[in-house]
Amino acid sequence: MQQKMTRRTVVRTAAVVGAAAALSPVLSATAVAAPSAGAADGAVPGARKPKRPATSANGWTIQTNVDRDSQVWTRSVSGAGLTVPVWIGDVETVLLHVVRRFHYEVEELHAGDLAGWRPAKEVRRRHPESNLASGTAVRIRPGIGATKGTLFPLQTDTVRAILADCDGVVRWGGDDKPVDESLFYIAVGPLDPRLAALAARIREWNATPGEGAGAITA
Numbered sequence: 001m002q003q004k005m006t007r008r009t010v011v012r013t014a015a016v017v018g019a020a021a022a023l024s025p026v027l028s029a030t031a032v033a034a035p036s037a038g039a040a041d042g043a044v045p046g047a048r049k050p051k052r053p054a055t056s057a058n059g060w061t062i063q064t065n066v067d068r069d070s071q072v073w074t075r076s077v078s079g080a081g082l083t084v085p086v087w088i089g090d091v092e093t094v095l096l097h098v099v100r101r102f103h104y105e106v107e108e109l110h111a112g113d114l115a116g117w118r119p120a121k122e123v124r125r126r127h128p129e130s131n132l133a134s135g136t137a138v139r140i141r142p143g144i145g146a147t148k149g150t151l152f153p154l155q156t157d158t159v160r161a162i163l164a165d166c167d168g169v170v171r172w173g174g175d176d177k178p179v180d181e182s183l184f185y186i187a188v189g190p191l192d193p194r195l196a197a198l199a200a201r202i203r204e205w206n207a208t209p210g211e212g213a214g215a216i217t218a
Contacts, residue, residue, distance in 0.1 A: 054120070057127060059189035060087065060134035062120050072117045072135035080109055084116035087135035090199035091186055095138050097202045098170055098184050101162045102140050106155050115139040128176050128185055137185030145182030148174070169198045 054062045066072045066085040074085045075092055080103045086092050095116075103109045120133040131137035144150055151159065156174075163172055169192075173183030188195050 056130040056132075056134040056136065057125075058131050058134070058136055058186055060091075060131070060136045060186070062130075062133045063087075063117065063135055064119075066117050066135070070135075074116075077103070077114070079103065080114075082109060082111070082114045084114050084138055085135060086116050086138065090195050091136050093199040093202050094166065094169060094186065094195065095136075095184065097206075098162060098166070099138060099140065102159070105158050105162070106151070107141075109140065112143070113141050115142045128171070128173055128183060129180065131185040137183060139182040140184060142182045146180050148179040148181060150181045167194060167198055169194050 056062055061071070063070045063072045067074055071087050072085050073088050074083050075088070075096060076083050077096055077099050079100060082099075084096075084099070086095050099109070099114060116132065116138050117135045118132040120130070123129045123132050129137070132139070139145070141150070151174075159172060159174070163170055169186065169188055171185055171187035173180030173185070176183075186195065
């Protein structure tokens with residue numbers, strides 16, 4: 001009896017081992033085919049997340065160059081005989097409007113009195129001047145205007161009237177700390193509807209005789 005039990009045990013053991021060997025490839029294939037949690041959601045194990053593009057203080061993407069593979073292109077300031085590199089589109093419309101009004105209503109601008117885009121390494125990050133690196137700011141009279149007290153009271157009043165017409169879309173560095181009276185910049189982000197609304201209004205002014213920058217009223 002003991003001898004039979006031993007043989008039976010041996011037979012059962014052999015059967016179990018054989019079954020396990022037969023199932024081994026199937027189990028292995030199943031394990032390989034099962035996607036990992038990372039693969040299921042499209043993530044590549046060990047891959048780094050893409051970095052968000054650097055932005056200036058007002059939330060616009062910093063541009064690395066102008067007039068090539070960039071949102072910043074050199075534009076002419078109508079009536080002033082000047083050019084300046086700025087973010088094209090609505091930003092361009094608004095900033096050039098401010099420059100033209102300054103030229104006609106505050107003080108006539110000459111060569112060297114206007115500057116736009118600057119490389120990020122030349123401006124202070126997190127400061128309003130960083131907006132120059134995204135092409136969403138300009139400096140008017142950059143040499144003498146980067147301090148306080150560079151405008152006469154009547155000129156300051158005119159600048160504030162220009163800003164008031166911009167409905168908060170444009171900010172003046174003269175109201176910042178530290179003061180920079182040469183700096184004018186877009187004060188809203190790329191998705192703020194006020195920018196597009198102001199740009200549309202300025203285009204309408206420019207297309208209407210007697211309206212817009214430089215118009216002479218009786």
